[in-house]
Amino acid sequence: MGQGRLPARLGLACCLLLLSGVLGSQGKARGPQEEGQGPVAEGGPWGRAKYEAVKKHLGAMGALSKQYWRYLACKVWQEGCEEGKEEKSHPRPGWTLPLVGQNYLEILSAWYCSFGKCCETGDCRIVNNITGLEADLNGQLHGQHLAKEVIVRAVHGFLQSPRPEKPLVLSLHGWSGTGKNFVARMVASHLYRDGMKSECVRLFISLFHFPHHKYVDLYKAQLKKQISETVQLCKQSLFIFDEAEKLHFSLLDAIKPFMAHYDNKGQEDYRRSIFLFLSNLGGNTINEVALDFWRAGRAREEISMEFLEQQLRLELQDPAENSYAHSHLLKENLIDFFVPFLPLEYHHVKLCARDAFLARGLPYTEAALDEVARMMVFVPKEEKLFSAQGCKSVSQRINYFLP
Helix, strand or coil, X not given: CCCCHHHHHHHHHHHHHHHHHHHHCCCCCCCCHHHCCCCXXXXXXXXXXXXXXXXXXXXXXXXXXXXXXXXXXXXXCHHHCXXXXXXXXXXXXXXXXXXXXXXXXXXXXXXXXXXXXXXXXXXXXXXXXXXXXXXXXXXXXXXXXXXXXXXXXXXXXXXXXXXXXXXXXXXXXXXXXXXXXXXXXXXXXXXXXXXXHCCCEEEEEHHHHCCCHHHHHHHHHHHHHHHXXXXXXXXXCEEEEECHHHCCHHHHHHCHHHHXXXXXXXXXXXXCCEEEEEECCCHHHHHHHHHHHHHCCCCHHHCCHHHXXXXXXXXXXXXXXXXXXXXHHHHCCCCCXXXXXXXXXXXXXXXXXXXXXXXXXXXXXXXXXXXXXXXXXXXXXXXXXXXXXXXXXXXXXXXXXXX
């Protein structure tokens, strides 16, 4: 038994003793010692027959407590449950747990598991709420029909796979304020109980964590160490790289082994990890496509993933533009999906303003939403169609409407 498990089992033992007291008090006869009497004589007020009955009852309670302990231990430490499994398939006569006892133990084991790693999923830190993710994307991510579809399909398919060949790698592209960071945080909050605060989630911001190119070798060693330690701690880990286009290409190459196909040759198993790269790169290409559709009188919802992803790949392969082209991410096809974020229009900004009011519990009017939207700068100069900042500063702008 590991040193870390001994205190946990002692704690559970104490809980079980309390539980046994609760269970034992239900319908339990009071013994002679509880009446303040000494040893019972043959002709005493209890009588030998009653004394033997009470003794037998207390013995049964002790045996039942042992069974409760085995049941609870098997719920928490399944590797030591061979005897319990045998009894489950070949139960002893009269050894079924009372329903009330099972209910108490279910509650106790669930409470204990909330602090550890013994839930049905194998890790209570992981919730994988795809239904909630899809609902929140539909309700809170505005103007991004392609991103919603790709992210839900990609994440859901990856989590459903019993043995993925490699980690899931998504690269999110678009102008600032279109929702890339918002989506990354939403993915974290629906896959992990503690969201971005989970020890299974790591966020790296290029200019904050890796500001100086002269220290790139040090950064490489630190980054590989942090990823390896996180995967050892959480098999299903989430790594988010913000401002990915500003990462030195050698940093991208340094983490390439963590995203490549698993060869099962003594290396750490990273196949359950998810990598999200957030980048403004490709935003101009995406905007040009959206503008061309608008000028042609076509709805933005008609923009297909196949057409836009092809245009995006071409821009990312331009070596003059970015570190992606210099790294092996594109050359070895390690990125599973390029996720385009379209520029936001006037009515999308109004929806963001509405959400900001609601998030603060503040009342709003259509006039207030229009006023917030009019504060934003819209481009191109002639059409004034797209918000240059997306929804990035909307939540700050509603401060003008506070009493």
